[in-house]
Amino acid sequence: MRLALGLHPLVAEQHGPERERFRALLDRTSFVGEVGLDFSREGMPTAELQIESFQFVLSAMASTAKFVTVHSRRAEARVLEMLKVAGRSPVVFHWYSGSIKNLKAALEDGHFFSVNPHMVRSDNGRKIIAAIPRDRILSETDGPFVTVDGRIVEPTDVAVVEKSLAELWKVSPLDARYLIAANFKKIMEPLRAQNS
Numbered sequence: 001m002r003l004a005l006g007l008h009p010l011v012a013e014q015h016g017p018e019r020e021r022f023r024a025l026l027d028r029t030s031f032v033g034e035v036g037l038d039f040s041r042e043g044m045p046t047a048e049l050q051i052e053s054f055q056f057v058l059s060a061m062a063s064t065a066k067f068v069t070v071h072s073r074r075a076e077a078r079v080l081e082m083l084k085v086a087g088r089s090p091v092v093f094h095w096y097s098g099s100i101k102n103l104k105a106a107l108e109d110g111h112f113f114s115v116n117p118h119m120v121r122s123d124n125g126r127k128i129i130a131a132i133p134r135d136r137i138l139s140e141t142d143g144p145f146v147t148v149d150g151r152i153v154e155p156t157d158v159a160v161v162e163k164s165l166a167e168l169w170k171v172s173p174l175d176a177r178y179l180i181a182a183n184f185k186k187i188m189e190p191l192r193a194q195n196s
Contacts, residue, residue, distance in 0.1 A: 039078070067188065073097060089109050115139055117161055138184055
C-alpha cells in the first residue's frame with residue numbers, strides 16, 4: 001500500500017491553506033490523487049474553487065513524474081482540457097461515469113481508467129468498462145465510498161473486479177490480475193525512469 005497526496009474536489013473550500021503543504025510534500029511521494037473536478041449537484045457550488053485548485057495541482061506537478069488519479073464526475077471534458085493544456089498524460093480516471101465520447105477522447109490522450117466493485121455491478125459501469133481496452137484498465141476499491149455485501153470495501157475486494165473483468169474478457173481471474181498488473185507496470189515504468 002502506498003499513500004497518495006491529494007486535494008479532493010468536494011472539499012475545495014478547504015484547499016487554500018493546504019496548497020503550500022501539498023507543494024511541500026509533493027517530492028515525498030510518487031502518487032497523487034484524488035485530484036480533479038466534480039460538477040455534480042454536490043460539487044457545483046465550489047466549481048470555480050475546484051478549477052483553481054486543480055490548476056494549482058497541475059502547475060505544482062509540472063516538472064515532476066507522478067502516478068495521478070483524477071476525479072472527473074460530470075466534469076470530464078473540462079478535466080481533459082486542463083490535462084491537455086498542462087501536458088499531463090497519462091493519468092488514471094478513477095470511477096469514470098461520463099460519456100463514451102469523452103472516454104474515447106481520454107483514451108486518445110493516453111489515459112487509463114480504474115474500475116471498482118460498484119462499476120462492475122451497474123449497467124452504466126459495465127457499458128463503460130466494455131468500451132475501455134484491456135491494456136488501459138486498473139483495479140480499485142474506492143473505499144469507503146463503495147460497499148460489498150453491505151460492508152465498506154477492503155483492499156482484498158479488488159478480487160470482485162478481477163473476477164468480473166475475467167468474465168468479460170473470457171480469461172481466468174488470475175489472468176485478469178496479471179493483465180491489470182501489467183497495466184500498472186506500464187504506467188509506472190516511465191515514472192521510475194524519470195525519478196531515478
